[in-house]
Amino acid sequence: MKISNAELIISAAKKFQFPEGPFPEVALSGRSNVGKSSFINTLLTRKGLARTSQQPGKTQTLNFYFINRRFHFVDVPGYGYAKVSKSERAAWGRVMETYISTREQLKGVVLLIDARHKPTEDDLKMYDWLKYHDLSVLIVATKADKIPKGKWDKHVKIIKEDLQVEEEDTVILFSSETSYGKDRAWKEINALLYSDKERDLSDEEEPAKEE
Structure with missing residues (x-):
C-alpha cells in the first residue's frame, strides 16, 4: 500500500465526536504495551504519528x-x-460499546497480541466480545523478531487454539523492528475494508517477499 497521506484528525471521547462521512474504517485494539502505536507507524511509514503513551x-x-x-x-x-481504576475502565467500556455496536463505517478489527506469550484472559474476552458483535477480526501477533523463527508456527498455533479463532479470521506474525508481516497486514486490512467489488488494488505495491 502506497501511503500518500496520513493524519490524526480527531481524538474522540464521545459518539458525537466520531467523524461523519462514508469512509470505511478498521479499528485497532490490543493490550497496553502490545506495540499498537509501532504497528500503526510501521504500516503508515510515519515515524511518531501514533505516539506511545508514557503512562x-x-x-x-x-x-x-x-x-x-x-x-x-x-x-x-x-x-x-x-x-487503571475501575471507573476509568467503565468509561472506556461505554465508549467502546457505543462505537463497536453502532458504527456503520466499521468493517473489521485488528486485534494485536504479543506473540511471545499465550493470549491473556483479557485477549480472550476481547476476541469473544468482537465475535459477539459479528465483526471480522485480523489477529496480528506482534514482536515476532523476539522469537526464534523456528518457533513461529508453534506460537501461532497456541494463539489460534487459545482464542479458538474462527475459520474466517486470520492470524499473522508481525515485527515493527524488521517490518516483517507489513505487506501481509496490508493485504488483510484491505480485505476487511472493501468487498471484492469495492476493492481497489491499483495503488498497492507488489508485495515484497518476506524472509
Whole structure:
C-alpha cells in the first residue's frame, strides 16, 4: 500500500465526536504495551504519528487516522493495564460499546497480541466480545523478531487454539523492528475494508517477499 497521506484528525471521547462521512474504517485494539502505536507507524511509514503513551493504559480516546483520504484507522484504548481504576475502565467500556455496536463505517478489527506469550484472559474476552458483535477480526501477533523463527508456527498455533479463532479470521506474525508481516497486514486490512467489488488494488505495491 502506497501511503500518500496520513493524519490524526480527531481524538474522540464521545459518539458525537466520531467523524461523519462514508469512509470505511478498521479499528485497532490490543493490550497496553502490545506495540499498537509501532504497528500503526510501521504500516503508515510515519515515524511518531501514533505516539506511545508514557503512562500505559491512560489513553481514553478513540484516535481516528485518515489514510489516503479513503479510509480510517481507529486506535482504540488499550486494555489490561492493572493500574487503571475501575471507573476509568467503565468509561472506556461505554465508549467502546457505543462505537463497536453502532458504527456503520466499521468493517473489521485488528486485534494485536504479543506473540511471545499465550493470549491473556483479557485477549480472550476481547476476541469473544468482537465475535459477539459479528465483526471480522485480523489477529496480528506482534514482536515476532523476539522469537526464534523456528518457533513461529508453534506460537501461532497456541494463539489460534487459545482464542479458538474462527475459520474466517486470520492470524499473522508481525515485527515493527524488521517490518516483517507489513505487506501481509496490508493485504488483510484491505480485505476487511472493501468487498471484492469495492476493492481497489491499483495503488498497492507488489508485495515484497518476506524472509
